[in-house]
Amino acid sequence: MVIHNPLLNKEFRQRMRTNRAPVVITAYLVSMAALTFLMLYENVQGQFALLLPARSEQVFLVVSLLQMTVVAFLTPAFAAGSISGERERRTLAVLLTTPLSPGEILIGKILSSSALLALLVIVTLPLYSLVFLFGGAVPQEALAVFGFQLYTILVIAALSVAWSTLALRSGWSTVLSYSTVTFMTLVTGLLGYALQFAAIRFPADGFLTEWGNELLQLNPLWVDARLENAVTGTFHSWLIFVGFYSILAVALLGLSVWRLRPQVLSFMPGVSRSDERNYQ
Structure with a gap:
């Protein structure tokens, strides 16, 4: 279903054959490479023959957290207008008349909107090998972080496409998508650490510690660091x-x-048999 999805193939070609794609990838790779080299040089104090695993671990952590933050906030920019944009351009009706099911349309939009972000993560893999030279990480950690970042991109793209479908305008879908990312990266972290800080002052209250940990486990930056x-x-x-x-x-x-396609639930009693023209 995914390989032979014509919508996915069309979206891939449109996104990857523009001038913006290679410019974004090159600029991102150069920026991350310059930051990594600068941090490594600073941490070893210019002596590249000096192995300092503890400092190299800091480089690995900062680079991975920075990359997670960048891709988390870039993903809605590519996915938040995927369906609502089709509706505003009056092409959604044409898309719904194709043999593609609603699920295939959504999957095609999710994968195509997350492809460029996944490529940004992949091209930075050689930078992680520089950290290996100084003993700052092991391949298992790098692969775990790499896989988790790809999953985070995919799930944020899925949530953004869902908001783009449920909202009627791209402006609203963008606001909802970035609100979701803000909750994931900022709200859960601030509330989680606030509850843990309060638990230090009130150690008898296990509620604070438990819910502080639960909120932090919903934060991609904290999980990445974990x-x-x-x-x-x-x-x-x-x-x-x-x-x-x-x-x-x-x-x-x-x-x-x-x-x-509201008709998919028309078999249920009490569900309106309205058609997709009401949405278009």
Whole structure:
């Protein structure tokens, strides 16, 4: 279904054959490479023959967290207008008349909008090998961080496409998408650490510590740092993150399928048999 999806092939060609794609990739790679070299040079004090694993670990952590932040906030820019943009251009009706099912349309939009961001992560893999030279990380950690970043891109793209389908305007879908990313990266982190700080002052209140940990496990930056053993927490903290946002994305995409084609639930009693023209 994914390989032979004509919408996905069309979106890939449109996004990758523009001048913007190579410029963005090159600029991002040059910026990340310059930052990595500068941090490595500063941490070893100009003596590249001097192995300082502890300082190299800091470089690995900063680079991975910076990359996670960049791709998290860039993903909605590519995905938030995917369906609402089709509606505003009056091409959504044509798209719905194709043999593609609503699920295939959504999958094509999700994969095409996250492809460039995934490519940005892939092209920075050689930079992580520089950290290996100084003993700052092991390949297992780099692969775990790499896989987690790809999953985060995919789930944010899925949520953004869902908001783009449920909202009637690209402006609203963009606001909802960035609000979701802000909740993931800022709200959960601030509230989580605030509750943990309050738990230090009131150690008898286990509620504060428990909910502080739960909120931090929903933060991609904290989970990324946990995969690198930079923060304390349970070993499988990433499972909470993956489970929560996977369920949220599936629920919103289910509503999106109904939004694109309300007849899929017409067999249920009490459900209106309105057609997709009301949405278009």
